[in-house]
Amino acid sequence: MTRTLVRAFSSHTMLRLMCAISPEQSNRANFNFDDFTWDHYEKLLRLATGNYTIAGYQELSYRDDFLLWRHDVDYSPQRAVTMAKLDAKHGVRANFFVLIRSDFYNFLDEESINAFAEIRDLGHHIGLHFDASFQSPVASREGMEARLAREREMVMNELGTSVDVFSFHNPTPELLQAFSGPSYAGMVNAYSRGFFEQIGYCSDSNGYWRFQRLEDVLTNREHRKLQVLTHPEWWTKTVTSPHERAFSCIDGRANWLKSKYTGFLEQNDRKDIDW
Ligand SMILES: [Zn+2]
Numbered sequence: 158m159t160r161t162l163v164r165a166f167s168s169h170t171m172l173r174l175m176c177a178i179s180p181e182q183s184n185r186a187n188f189n190f191d192d193f194t195w196d197h198y199e200k201l202l203r204l205a206t207g208n209y210t211i212a213g214y215q216e217l218s219y220r221d222d223f224l225l226w227r228h229d230v231d232y233s234p235q236r237a238v239t240m241a242k243l244d245a246k247h248g249v250r251a252n253f254f255v256l257i258r259s260d261f262y263n264f265l266d267e268e269s270i271n272a273f274a275e276i277r278d279l280g281h282h283i284g285l286h287f288d289a290s291f292q293s294p295v296a297s298r299e300g301m302e303a304r305l306a307r308e309r310e311m312v313m314n315e316l317g318t319s320v321d322v323f324s325f326h327n328p329t330p331e332l333l334q335a336f337s338g339p340s341y342a343g344m345v346n347a348y349s350r351g352f353f354e355q356i357g358y359c360s361d362s363n364g365y366w367r368f369q370r371l372e373d374v375l376t377n378r379e380h381r382k383l384q385v386l387t388h389p390e391w392w393t394k395t396v397t398s399p400h401e402r403a404f405s406c407i408d409g410r411a412n413w414l415k416s417k418y419t420g421f422l423e424q425n426d427r428k429d430i431d432w
Pocket residue numbers: 229230231286325326327
């Protein structure tokens with residue numbers, strides 16, 4: 158074949174291939190949708206326990222290798238319970254961080270408190286997931302520590318457990334720069350500069366692997382010390398897109414609220430008046 162023919166053949170083949178792959182299929186492959194199922198999560202737990210010693214933030218020895226497994230609960234305490242059960246099944250004592258100021262759940266409602274109490278009773282550590290941008294950003298160390306202490310107190314009181322570590326929710330680079338110390342308000346800072354200088358990091362933020370796939374990180378064991386961040390909302394039983402995973406949390410809570418509303422009316426012999 159002449160070079161022109163080869164080029165024509167190649168572009169024709171490429172066109173056919175592009176037509177054969179739908180956008181859904183390419184997103185599924187490109188963003189590893191299949192990684193975010195409970196089955197795959199268990200595979201990751203097996204890899205983690207086979208290759209690392211699982212540690213808590215308060216018990217780190219830098220002489221040894223370790224893996225810190227952190228869950229920032231942004232959207233769904235219910236999915237966090239599922240994750241906590243799988244962690245416990247595989248002997249992983251993980252770290253679940255409560256977000257008091259979530260738009261997606263109310264930490265103080267009965268369902269949420271019960272969910273976090275169940276996580277605590279499974280033997281996991283409870284930490285604070287802290288939104289430093291709430292209302293107005295805090296600039297001083299004193300102001301930051303006062304707010305951290307207040308939220309820490311609330312979680313400790315509600316769950317009757319110690320809270321010795323916190324992480325920032327949606328931190329900006331400026332925030333991480335300004336508050337890069339090892340601890341604030343008596344809690345370990347999971348985003349301290351020291352952690353990021355000495356410990357590898359892998360996160361599932363926004364429902365996909367932005368830098369490295371966790372499976373590769375755990376298999377290759379390129380970091381002898383590792384902090385893993387997973388968010389329960391991004392993990393479901395079946396293969397779905399990140400958008401579907403987020404919206405199913407939102408719809409699940411809306412449906413729960415509706416049934417709570419109608420259930421209250423029924424139990425109290427009230428009418429549900431509509432048009
Ligand atoms: Zn968060």
